[in-house]
Amino acid sequence: MGDDNGLVTQALAGKRYALARLISQVEDDGETARAALAALYPHTGRAHVVGITGSPGSGKSTLVNELAKVLRGQGVTVGVVAVDPSSPFTGGALLGDRVRMRDLSGDPGVFIRSMASRGSLGGLARATGDVIKVLDAVGFQVILVETVGAGQSEVEIARTAHTTIVVEAPGMGDEVQALKAGLLEIADVLVVNKADRPGAANTARALELVINQNAAHDEGRWRPPILQTVALNGQGVPEVWEAVVAHRQYLRESGLWESQERARVETELFNVLREELLNRTLARVGRERVQEWVTRIADRQVDVYTAAASIIGG
């Protein structure tokens, strides 16, 4: 059931080739993928999902690489999902499949997947969420989700991850302040990477100032620690992992782990419902009649809300 081709069974048994094919299926969506996800779902909910985000050039990829090495050193299995939204219209990945993680290749305790953008934020978020579920189900204990770029996609990923690491680098100027302000709100752990460069202490102090302002309002809440790293040589990376573990413990003890899980499930259920309901309605009404409505709206004969009400009612 839900496993016509045996992929799910094979993937759960640890076959890498089956896992890779299963992930491709899930990325593409469709009936087979949904059946597979249904079969996998009871096995999910065990992984710690960690989002890593930050400004371009902050050294996120290197940090992810080093974090994976630290985890492997502790015998922890790691899935890495690299989300690349650089080309939203074409769906082409700018960096292609990552060759950077050579140190980790050949290790069965690591699985790395690059994702191209699916053209819409909704599509990418759906696909990323489903790929995380597959890696979770087959037993990867920690899943590192890295996003390139900055913006709304980071916020979506923060909602998927249990813990979000925001990476900054010194000397990126106040020009990214607006950006930082948005990112700081989603940070559970703050990392000033490239800490061997001038200005690292200043950057850390600036971040601390913002954190202190926020913390004043929220007694007893998690206060994001600010850590300095030189990811290129691994310096400070074990401490980043310790902070992530401390955050996980905080989530567990405060009951936030469960309540955030419920919020994630609700968001996902609503997203699936939206797409399902739309697809069924479009199928019922038929492509031609939908295009007639589009023409009438484009000609200003009817507004979009009235049209929608008619389509649903009719």
Place this chain on the structure above:
Amino acid sequence: MGDDNGLVTQALAGKRYALARLISQVEDDGETARAALAALYPHTGRAHVVGITGSPGSGKSTLVNELAKVLRGQGVTVGVVAVDPSSPFTGGALLGDRVRMRDLSGDPGVFIRSMASRGSLGGLARATGDVIKVLDAVGFQVILVETVGAGQSEVEIARTAHTTIVVEAPGMGDEVQALKAGLLEIADVLVVNKADRPGAANTARALELVINQNAAHDEGRWRPPILQTVALNGQGVPEVWEAVVAHRQYLRESGLWESQERARVETELFNVLREELLNRTLARVGRERVQEWVTRIADRQVDVYTAAASIIGG
């Protein structure tokens, strides 16, 4: 009809206070807003909507300000919508209502609106689209839509705008290359602002290289011009407007104006259908039973796709 309080009539008659209140209503959504939008809709479709986006620190706001002045000099009325996604979780606007556009204040031919993020990209895109419709309906000839930051929201705005201006500044480093790659694809006009700084010619050349690569594949398609400005003193800004006008002419003559309008209408119709269908389904099923489903999914008793199918079927 759709104008219980006379706001629509007053706004269409040019009353600014009514316009401001109407926009607030539309931002907040709800029954009244939808009725107002239905009443306004036949008056829309005349404005040229121009998106302005680019990296933080590129000087977008100043360019918008100067573009508005150029347009006012030609007797063209201008609406400005500043979208601020800096604080997606709290909905608070980082920059608050803009005080920067003092030169334009008191001019009835200009209307400026700052928008805070609505927490979700969908919500912000919906609100921005509706505010643009109001400004269009009451007769503003050009609507400049400025976005702070970079990412998926820019792509959504590019889909709303007829013409998209992407602003860069020299010396922002290759660190933003990944970002640029995504933005370049949505650019109809490219501006290197702060062109009095060192490196402006280099930045323009780098952009030209990318454009040439793209252009090789697409004979007869619009080729984004690359213009240099010093927005702070208005230098080069009239030329930017000329490029925008040329792009409009291209859209009109190629038939793209109409086909893109249809694509926009279809996207909007589908978005409204998604939300309407979800709201109706949730209302039918009831909050309690929905929460029961969330619990069952969170407990891994059922997966989200199976749950959605049951909810819709039941």
